[in-house]
Amino acid sequence: MTVRVPFAAPARESAAIREASLVAFGEILDSGRFVGGPAVSRFEDHFAEFCGTRHCVSVGSGTAALHLALLAAGIGPESRVVTAPTTFIATAEAIRYTGAQIVLVDVEPSTGLLAADHLEPLNLTASDAVIPVHLYGQPTNMSEIAQSAGPARVIEDACQAHGARYGDRRAGSLGDAGCFSFYPTKNLGAAGEGGAIVTDDESLAAECRSRRDHGQSRKYVHQLLGFNYRLDTVQAEVLDLKLVTLDKANARRQEIASCYTQAFARLPGLSTPPEVANSESVFHLYVVQHDRRDELAALLEARGIQTAIHYPVPIHLQPAFADLGLGVGDLPVAERFCDRILSLPMFPGLSDEEVQSVISAVEESVDSLA
Numbered sequence: 001m002t003v004r005v006p007f008a009a010p011a012r013e014s015a016a017i018r019e020a021s022l023v024a025f026g027e028i029l030d031s032g033r034f035v036g037g038p039a040v041s042r043f044e045d046h047f048a049e050f051c052g053t054r055h056c057v058s059v060g061s062g063t064a065a066l067h068l069a070l071l072a073a074g075i076g077p078e079s080r081v082v083t084a085p086t087t088f089i090a091t092a093e094a095i096r097y098t099g100a101q102i103v104l105v106d107v108e109p110s111t112g113l114l115a116a117d118h119l120e121p122l123n124l125t126a127s128d129a130v131i132p133v134h135l136y137g138q139p140t141n142m143s144e145i146a147q148s149a150g151p152a153r154v155i156e157d158a159c160q161a162h163g164a165r166y167g168d169r170r171a172g173s174l175g176d177a178g179c180f181s182f183y184p185t186k187n188l189g190a191a192g193e194g195g196a197i198v199t200d201d202e203s204l205a206a207e208c209r210s211r212r213d214h215g216q217s218r219k220y221v222h223q224l225l226g227f228n229y230r231l232d233t234v235q236a237e238v239l240d241l242k243l244v245t246l247d248k249a250n251a252r253r254q255e256i257a258s259c260y261t262q263a264f265a266r267l268p269g270l271s272t273p274p275e276v277a278n279s280e281s282v283f284h285l286y287v288v289q290h291d292r293r294d295e296l297a298a299l300l301e302a303r304g305i306q307t308a309i310h311y312p313v314p315i316h317l318q319p320a321f322a323d324l325g326l327g328v329g330d331l332p333v334a335e336r337f338c339d340r341i342l343s344l345p346m347f348p349g350l351s352d353e354e355v356q357s358v359i360s361a362v363e364e365s366v367d368s369l370a
């Protein structure tokens with residue numbers, strides 16, 4: 001009998017916080033305070049402490065976090081912002097919102113992470129920025145990025161990397177600011193939408209705090225052009241409850257990842273996520289590569305294993321970014337990467353039996369393609 005293994009099951013993660021969340025929700029209903037308030041500040045304090053930064057500014061989404069961090073870093077229509085084409089569309093959207101020029105550079109073939117050697121020839125200035133995306137939970141090599149970025153600001157897209165480590169520091173604490181998403185399937189997920197900016201830079205934090213709430217400096221005095229990018233109180237409560245077990249949940253992801261990697265080592269034509277020195281991935285996703293990716297996905301589906309592709313089309317080939325003037329062949333490493341990647345089931349609630357089912361199905365499927 002085959003066990004069906006879902007790609008994701010966010011409801012499984014809710015069980016542990018169900019009772020406490022309902023109590024908190026009752027208190028919120030009784031208080032009449034639905035946006036902001038002490039619960040939001042409490043979560044911000046806890047998340048800043050978790051990341052090892054002085055400040056955390058919560059917002060309504062990861063996209064909002066990226067947008068505000070860029071604005072607060074001084075990015076505008078005169079700026080260039082460099083990022084990788086192998087990311088979720090939100091990274092590029094946030095750059096576009098600022099009016100800056102988007103510069104996409106090619107990536108490392110095994111990880112899909114921004115290849116720092118493409119930065120130096122750009123001669124970036126202090127009015128430019130780089131957004132390294134810690135794709136799938138694997139931190140980018142930040143010392144290489146810092147060196148090649150020169151005076152440009154570095155804004156981390158840590159939307160997939162809550163708790164990941166680079167050296168002895170957490171993702172999000174490595175650049176000028178770090179941006180997180182709390183979308184339900186992320187390593188730290190809300191019961192709805194959410195996001196945050198973390199930073200040690202007091203004035204950057206203050207500008208993000210102002211702009212998330214219509215640019216108010218005090219009630220009805222609007223110093224800056226702002227947005228409605230605030231976090232709900234309910235989300236702050238849920239996030240605060242889940243933050244307590246985030247390291248444990250990430251450890252379970254790492255355990256599943258090492259079972260996968262060990263089992264797949266002998267399989268011909270299948271590449272597994274490489275171990276990257278001086279860093280610790282939190283495996284938001286476990287992504288393998290294979291030349292016959294679509295056939296592999298179909299074989300796995302037939303064996304009850306759900307898979308997904310993150311992401312099938314690189315940013316420069318998305319219709320919404322056609323005006324960048326790039327086409328097929330312009331960023332060849334990224335294009336080949338997007339054609340070969342396949343995300344296997346990876347979430348802390350996967351049972352050992354399900355992990356074994358994935359392993360058996362991948363072994364059979366890859367062998368049958370050999």
Ligand SMILES: *Cc1c(COP(=O)(O)O)cnc(C)c1O
Pocket residue numbers: 060061062063064087088090091133157159160180181182183194195
């Ligand atoms: C999820 C994600 C975002 C956007 O976060 P939202 O909360 O969905 O707005 C940005 N970048 C990356 C890499 C992501 O995975």
